[in-house]
Amino acid sequence: MSEPFDLAVVGGGLLGLAHALAAARSGRRVVVIDRDARANGASVRMPGVIGVTGHPAGAAWRRAMRSRDLWLEVAAQAGVRVEHEGLAIVARRPEAAALAEAFLATDMGADCALYGEGDAHALFPQFKGEIAGVFWSPHELRVEARTASARIAAWLAEAHDVAFQWETAVSAIEGTRLATSRGVVEAAATVVCAGDDFRSLFGERLAGANLARAKSHMMRVRYDEGFELPGAVASDLSLIRLPGFAELAESEALAARLAAEQPEHLAQGVTLVVAQSADDSLVVGASRQIEATPDPYQIQAIDDLILDELAAVFGKRPKHVLSRWTGTYAYSADRALVIDAPAPNIRVVVAASGAGASSAFAVGEETIAELFGR
């Protein structure tokens, strides 16, 4: 049996690391247990865009903003490079520009801007397709997701004395005892952040939470002619998906036009997200297929839809597709966050939207404050 901990966190993805940080910062002895040799789930497969604009208005938007601030702190301390800041949403159609303008009038639009066609071309020469305007949000960050989790884990171990048990699967949690593939771990409290495995631990309790799995296609591409992105990039398709925009009445006209003009993109859940890496390559996504068990295939026709949207914004397709991958995350149509309390000292936390990495650090802070009492 190992030494007793104040908190065990099951899952070494970003959500688990966020909980470990919040508990360690409040002086608790923490162990993170993950069945893999390193984080290999959604947290390393996402594009690395830490988003604020687009979260639902109100508490969710404020949580995203708080989480973004925590991300900035963590990135600086853990040695995670912020590749770029801000988000440019390219409005390809007047309906998209009108929706962006309506968003600007909300509280969430306070620090954002909308550039009309002429200004947009002058300010953002990278966008060579036909555009009606560019919406700019200064809030977003971009980190390299494929390495960020490992850096944060190493920093937690070094600077916060968090213990890590990798290649260790947790099979049951009862009271203060966690049964693992390497023996029993004792912890006064446990937080389960098992990502899209919501069936193994406390699966019977989560069965009613209407959870499924969302699968996304991603690619890393390179254009021959290098250019620097102003920040992350999205397009019309994102505006009708992101709740902060989609909840506005002006989204209806855009949704109707997209349904007529890009039905295949909508059928495959394609929205454009583009982020740049230090070597100038671009990480590009994403599709969304929601099923109990998504298939494992990266279908060329879906990649083509993503690349077509990329070409519509940048004027042409990239010459090189350097790598392709899929990722899955937990998804609920009802709630962005599912939190269950199977016992007074146990919490199960499932990020159930495609935005769990963005809000992770604020969610960690909230759960730990609630679990241990403020």
Ligand SMILES: Cc1cc2nc3c(=O)[nH]c(=O)nc-3n(C[C@H](O)[C@H](O)[C@H](O)COP(=O)(O)OP(=O)(O)OC[C@H]3O[C@@H](n4cnc5c(N)ncnc54)[C@H](O)[C@@H]3O)c2cc1C
């Ligand atoms: C392609 C893609 C694009 C995305 N885009 C965005 C985006 O733009 N913005 C955003 O904010 N979010 C995005 N997301 C969602 C985001 O990545 C997830 O919400 C977030 O990373 C979830 O973190 P997690 O720690 O809960 O899960 P994961 O990163 O999946 O980690 C879960 C961990 O739990 C471990 N585990 C599970 N069960 C056990 C067990 N029984 N014992 C031990 N270990 C266990 C797994 O090994 C895994 O390491 C995207 C996701 C994908 C896949």
